[in-house]
Amino acid sequence: MNPKPTFLAIDTSTEACSAAILHANGCVWRDEMTPKAHTTLLIPMIEALLAETGLKLADMAAIAVTRGPGSFTGVRIGVGIAQGIGFGLNKPVYEISSLEALAAHTAFPGRVIAAIDARMQEVYTATYCRQHNVISVEGCEVLCSPATLMGHALQYADESAVLLAGTGWGAYEPTFPLPAGWQIKPNQYPHAKAVAELAYQQWLQGKKGVGADSLQPVYLRDNVAEKSKKVKLLHIDK
Template sequence: MTSKILAVDTATENCSVALKVGNDIITRCEMAPREHTTKILPMVDDVLSEAGVALNELDALAFGRGPGSFTGVRIGIGIAQGLAFGADLPMVGVSTLVAMAQQVYRRTSGEQVTSAIDARMNEIYVGQFSLKADGDWEVITPEAVLHPENFSPLVTEGEWQVAGSGWQAYPDLAERLNLSISKEGVLFPESEDMVHLAEFALRRGEAVAAEEASPIYLRDTVTWKKLPGRE
């Protein structure tokens, strides 16, 4: 299994970096809305320096592929691609929704998680995941972007935990699904969990060259307000 992986994520308000070297993980994490571009590279330098590892000594570079903020996802993949190009590293995209499920497991040992991120425009990014015996995650309800009232999980039996900002933004959704939310719960993905998931992705052969790495927006189109006189 790959032993040296760097992960970066700026897909949400949270900005985070993690470096896995063997069984050790070094992390930097900060809530920094609109400051990702100034925060992320110093975080990368910090974890590499603390580990005494050069970028070109890594085995792979993981990134939060989304879903999340359109701008945040683009910033994350752009920075990750720049680092990967410079060091000739393969890249692995990691779902922010699955990363939050992994964080729930890391913090509470919960093995069934429904993740939902506030997608604005009265919508959520949502998916449902269950931990497998090997430590990877099975997709129960595929990732989607939709209005909260239209979300119908494929599995409702058993004990399910929630993760993500979507539950705070739309508390009626949790009430309808008979799920309880906590202000102390997992709200945003962290790179610490992405390095764990990246190892499984590498094992599945999902690594790609830097120029082939791509984000996941879920929305087919993004509508921008056009300035007067422009097409």
Template sequence: MKILAIDTATEACSAAISVEQKTDSIFEVCPQQHSQKLLPMVEQLLERNEQTLATIDYLVFGRGPGSFTGVRISTGIIQGLALGTEKPVVGISTLATMAQQAIDETQATLIAVAIDARMDEVYFALYRNENNLACLLGEEQVLGPDAVLELLTDKPDVLCGTGWTAYKAFENVVAQAGQPSILYPSSAAMIPLAIEAIGQDNVSDVENIQPVYLRDKVTWKKLPGRE
């Protein structure tokens, strides 16, 4: 199986390719440069792994939540890649990606992820390690810090994301669990989640992919001619 994954949902931009269970990736923190950086990353990965878009089996993208502009960029680029190749697409949660990276690196059991959503809110979710995969507990939400604290009834093993250091209300959580070990999602961590989704046939064609913003005030326009 050959998978190409991209993510631009946060200040980081990344791409990864998995060829027969071997993963190669590029990661860079480059705010406001995603649209310039991403396609060259993809081209570099394909070239050095002796692949083309035609040989890739599945396209994977970070579906959000995260920066509105960043999520739109990854969604738009994956649309362009999929339209040209008619490849099936898998959307992976930005929050789950960071939790998966924490599992890959530390074998953590309970992971709390919070991305700063501005306006005194964070994109938040809890994940449990089940057979080395990040499994969502409850739902992904956009919440104020006080609401997040009410949900943290158990101390997480690892914190991920920029949200934990963005608000004073989280000082005690950080003091107990430690500084966030992972601030931004990396496409390499999307690969195991994508393989699991593919195995469960959780795959879309390009016309039906959906970004996830969590804030209702943001809407996504589908491809022309699609309702």
């Protein structure tokens, strides 16, 4: 089997900001809650991880990034920086759903209904199930009202291992008593460590990622047409 590739992963899709490097000996990461300072903190995080591992950006096999949905500005920052690194080093980029990264980071062994607060009385949501340590989506990502989210969750009322995870569940608490065995983690966020691990799973499946020029953010809102801008990554040696 080929040796494990080295990935640089970043997430800026919500109030949380994180970066991680997955390499042959494990995974290292940095994270911080910073609603309006992603650009300021992300590059120093990457520099710190490179220093800790003794690696350079040129050593990365690929970049992995959350492509949304989430904060419009945050998603654009992450996608733009991933594009900048991908273009600069001619590296592929693995696009990871913010909701999938959120669900994966919980490490919950059953069904996860991930929900991110989308403001304007709406949430981004998708449902995931983990089997044999591999997480898969059921259905698709949607933008919906809190009432629709509640109705969707109640479809699984007969199940005993369900986790309601993410800021959507903090902004709009369940309007029904939680069935026995259910859990709720409203302060759960996507994380770069999970992004790196999900990209590695894609690599194991033979997926190659996409070119930096093909990377696009996912907003889910039809009235958001602004494309991500390429962001130059400065002050980091290749």
